[in-house]
Amino acid sequence: MAQSIVKVIINAIIRLLPIAIVLGIWQSVASLHWVDTAFLPAPVGIGRALGDLLSGHEIRDNLGVTLFRALAGLALAAVSGVWFGVGMARSWIFNAIASPLVGATYSLPKTAIVPLLILWFGIGSTMGILAVYLTCLLPIIVQTYHGVRATPAVVIWSAQSMGASARQILWQIFMPHALPDIFTGLRIALGFAFVVAISAEMIASTAGIGRLIFMYGENGSYDYMFAAVASIVIAAFLADRALLALSARCLRWHPSHAGTNLGATA
Amino acid sequence: MPTKISIRGVSKTYNSDAGEVLALQGTDLEIQEGEFVSLVGPSGCGKSTLLYIVGGFLSASGEVQIDGRTVDGPGVDRGVVFQEYALFPWLTVQRNIEYGPRVRNLPARECGAIADRLIDVIGLRGFEHRYPRELSGGMKQRVAIARMLAGDPSILLLDEPFGALDAQTRETMQDELLRIWLEMRRTVLMVTHDVNEAVYLSNRICVMSARPGRIVEEFTVNLDRTGTREAIVLSDEYTRVRNQVWLSVRQQAATAVRT
Numbered sequence A: 001m002a003q004s005i006v007k008v009i010i011n012a013i014i015r016l017l018p019i020a021i022v023l024g025i026w027q028s029v030a031s032l033h034w035v036d037t038a039f040l041p042a043p044v045g046i047g048r049a050l051g052d053l054l055s056g057h058e059i060r061d062n063l064g065v066t067l068f069r070a071l072a073g074l075a076l077a078a079v080s081g082v083w084f085g086v087g088m089a090r091s092w093i094f095n096a097i098a099s100p101l102v103g104a105t106y107s108l109p110k111t112a113i114v115p116l117l118i119l120w121f122g123i124g125s126t127m128g129i130l131a132v133y134l135t136c137l138l139p140i141i142v143q144t145y146h147g148v149r150a151t152p153a154v155v156i157w158s159a160q161s162m163g164a165s166a167r168q169i170l171w172q173i174f175m176p177h178a179l180p181d182i183f184t185g186l187r188i189a190l191g192f193a194f195v196v197a198i199s200a201e202m203i204a205s206t207a208g209i210g211r212l213i214f215m216y217g218e219n220g221s222y223d224y225m226f227a228a229v230a231s232i233v234i235a236a237f238l239a240d241r242a243l244l245a246l247s248a249r250c251l252r253w254h255p256s257h258a259g260t261n262l263g264a265t266a
Numbered sequence B: 001m002p003t004k005i006s007i008r009g010v011s012k013t014y015n016s017d018a019g020e021v022l023a024l025q026g027t028d029l030e031i032q033e034g035e036f037v038s039l040v041g042p043s044g045c046g047k048s049t050l051l052y053i054v055g056g057f058l059s060a061s062g063e064v065q066i067d068g069r070t071v072d073g074p075g076v077d078r079g080v081v082f083q084e085y086a087l088f089p090w091l092t093v094q095r096n097i098e099y100g101p102r103v104r105n106l107p108a109r110e111c112g113a114i115a116d117r118l119i120d121v122i123g124l125r126g127f128e129h130r131y132p133r134e135l136s137g138g139m140k141q142r143v144a145i146a147r148m149l150a151g152d153p154s155i156l157l158l159d160e161p162f163g164a165l166d167a168q169t170r171e172t173m174q175d176e177l178l179r180i181w182l183e184m185r186r187t188v189l190m191v192t193h194d195v196n197e198a199v200y201l202s203n204r205i206c207v208m209s210a211r212p213g214r215i216v217e218e219f220t221v222n223l224d225r226t227g228t229r230e231a232i233v234l235s236d237e238y239t240r241v242r243n244q245v246w247l248s249v250r251q252q253a254a255t256a257v258r259t
Helices: A002-031 A043-055 A058-090 A092-106 A110-121 A125-149 A153-161 A166-203 A209-219 A222-250 B047-055 B093-103 B108-121 B137-150 B167-184 B195-201 B229-233 B236-258
Strands: B003-016 B019-032 B036-040 B061-066 B078-081 B155-159 B187-191 B204-208 B215-220
Touching: A002 A043, A043 A058, A043 A222, A058 A092, A058 A125, A058 A166, A058 A209, A058 A222, A092 A125, A110 A125, A110 A166, A125 A166, A153 A166, A153 B047, A153 B078, A166 A209, A166 A222, A166 B093, A209 A222, B003 B047, B003 B187, B019 B047, B019 B187, B019 B215, B036 B047, B036 B195, B047 B078, B047 B155, B047 B187, B078 B137, B093 B108, B093 B137, B108 B137, B137 B167, B167 B195, B187 B195, B195 B229, B195 B236, B204 B236, B215 B236
Parallel strands: B036 B187, B036 B204, B078 B155, B155 B187
Antiparallel strands: B003 B019, B003 B061, B204 B215
């Protein structure tokens, strides 16, 4: 037991080391005045700016706005994307109709249509959520589709021979079988959600971290700009960790979730 | 004994990239209630295809009747075990076994009681709350058999049920299946590529020809199955039938190579 605690601590140190080294080099470069700290502020300065921002409600309010847009767009995309993917996987007619649309829009950078969305919906949260929604939709559709399609015939047949109805097979066979892929799609989408929410705010917005970063950049307050960037980096990291924890909880049964295998034998 | 399964003139064509492939051609087979029938034959002869047609998973021309009623899809009267187990990996052992009773809306207490009894039958007490990924191949196949039995089907369809297991585990599982069959006397249709397994377990063995498959020879096995494995395997009847079936399968396989 004591040994495993030591291992955990050593592991944590090793993992934090690269970040510490980068910050150390960055700080020394700035402290030695090899770069102009007006353009590349030192980590210590950024930390001070972040502390300053956190004591007020500047970060808190704007981060709240950005988080709301990113997560609302993601949630809507998750619900509709899963159904879209299931529909495509189970109905060849729906697949024939939808797959050209999915194929054509899959590689389109969704930020390119932000100006259009601004024209239609203004610069408020509706536009931001919609941009996030459209971006997150595609990876979730594609992953759900593959997860459902990959369900082995023998698993479906087994359920049928035990008397499961089409509805029960959808909820009890296709959905759980696709769940690992749906989580993969959600994780990709989560990354996109923050990128697009912030990009849209940088293009035009009255609130949000994206606007804050852009505003500080315009004003030349680069330490504050970096502090705003740091706040969204931390928020996005925590959101990703939360999603990973949720997926680990939901996928305890999955073979990829090793570690608890007790090596049972016949 | 009344006819349980009646297969008449069943043919099956697959569409593949190389065009249409005739997998089964005019297959006829009658299986009596309580019989244990094995299908053997060269690989690719369509024996699994025939089993899937009886299961109602594949459509085909010709007719399959169960108790005089034409098969038009899967049904709870036919339980299935596949070579690759086909367990639901997201459900625990207990939940896998309870699946059939649950989807048929049996009271929760009854579902639990059925699973409880079958966990003892397959000897997996203590593993009820494990997920399939935590089990060995032999244990998974036991769960698959228990899951099939939970629905109390009158016909058991077994598709190379022990094909993925090592030799020792396979023998243990065969003994367990034999014990269960002797106890319950259900009608069994089993596909296997193992001639010894077919002779050890079945009343009747049907040898199928190479593709397009049809039944070319039948062997009746008269063995006293109540004895020990040693007594059965070392008997003259076992050796005689095994040699005959083995030769028959070899001839079919040789024909397949020539054509």
